[in-house]
Amino acid sequence: MQRYFARNYDSLSAIYEFAEEILAQHDITEGVRFPVHLAMEELFTNMVKYNRDCDADIAVDVEVDDNRVRVVLTEFDVDEFDVSRPREVDTEASLQDRTPGGLGLYLLQNIVDKLEYEYEDRRSRVIFTKESGKQHV
Amino acid sequence: MFEIDYGSDGEVLCSGRLDAAQCAKAQSFMDEIADARTLDFSRLEYISSAGLGILLKTQKRLAESGAALKIINVNNHIHDVFRYSGFDAIFDIQAKRE
Numbered sequence: 004m005q006r007y008f009a010r011n012y013d014s015l016s017a018i019y020e021f022a023e024e025i026l027a028q029h030d031i032t033e034g035v036r037f038p039v040h041l042a043m044e045e046l047f048t049n050m051v052k053y054n055r056d057c058d059a060d061i062a063v064d065v066e067v068d069d070n071r072v073r074v075v076l077t078e079f080d081v082d083e084f085d086v087s088r089p090r091e092v093d094t095e096a097s098l099q100d101r102t103p104g105g106l107g108l109y110l111l112q113n114i115v116d117k118l119e120y121e122y123e124d125r126r127s128r129v130i131f132t133k134e135s136g137k138q139h140v
Numbered sequence: 141m142f143e144i145d146y147g148s149d150g151e152v153l154c155s156g157r158l159d160a161a162q163c164a165k166a167q168s169f170m171d172e173i174a175d176a177r178t179l180d181f182s183r184l185e186y187i188s189s190a191g192l193g194i195l196l197k198t199q200k201r202l203a204e205s206g207a208a209l210k211i212i213n214v215n216n217h218i219h220d221v222f223r224y225s226g227f228d229a230i231f232d233i234q235a236k237r238e
Contacts, residue, residue, distance in 0.1 A: 012159075013161055015159050016161065041221070044190075045188060048190065092225075092226075095226055098200060101196055101226075103193035104193060109224075
């Protein structure tokens with residue numbers, strides 16, 4: 004199911020409710036829903052933050068099959084920015100050496116099972132999947 | 141929805157979802173904290189990197205005067221976020237009994 008959301012942080016609660024409705028329908032556990040919501044927020048806020056000149060809505064698509072959640076975020080008329088490129092954060096740095104920021108994409112890359120990025124005709128698509136934990140019998 | 145306020149013992153009670161849309165509210169409250177303080181996360185359901193940034197900024201400011209935040213009743217999912225971020229090494233964190 005796909006829906007479009009305005010490009011601002013106020014859309015986060017609507018995105019949460021949109022995804023939560025779909026995930027609940029499929030009895031996805033909290034242990035999977037939490038990282039799915041987190042990954043969606045980190046991607047959406049990254050798009051809002053780094054493409055401020057763009058005012059086109061962002062498309063969010065959430066699908067669930069037997070054993071995985073698949074989410075696609077698509078934004079239009081933007082420059083290329085590959086969020087799947089590995090990000091390094093020194094998570095062992097001392098408090099004095101830590102700086103706010105930079106954690107979002109790092110977290111994203113550590114909590115999803117698969118992360119893909121596509122760019123064509125100024126259209127950016129980010130696809131991530133998270134295993135639901137359910138097993139085929 | 142995110143709420144933040146002082147409890148009866150002076151602890152800071154956080155509830156709901158601390159996402160990027162709620163950061164201004166959280167930051168405004170945290171900026172007023174001037175000494176060591178316990179944050180009770182028993183009713184906090186969710187936190188993203190935006191919320192982590194506020195905690196880090198506050199912890200760094202308090203450290204300049206030798207104080208620190210302590211975070212109690214952290215649920216498993218939020219605890220995982222702290223662990224992935226390395227924040228479990230720079231905050232005194234107490235997990236929630238679930």
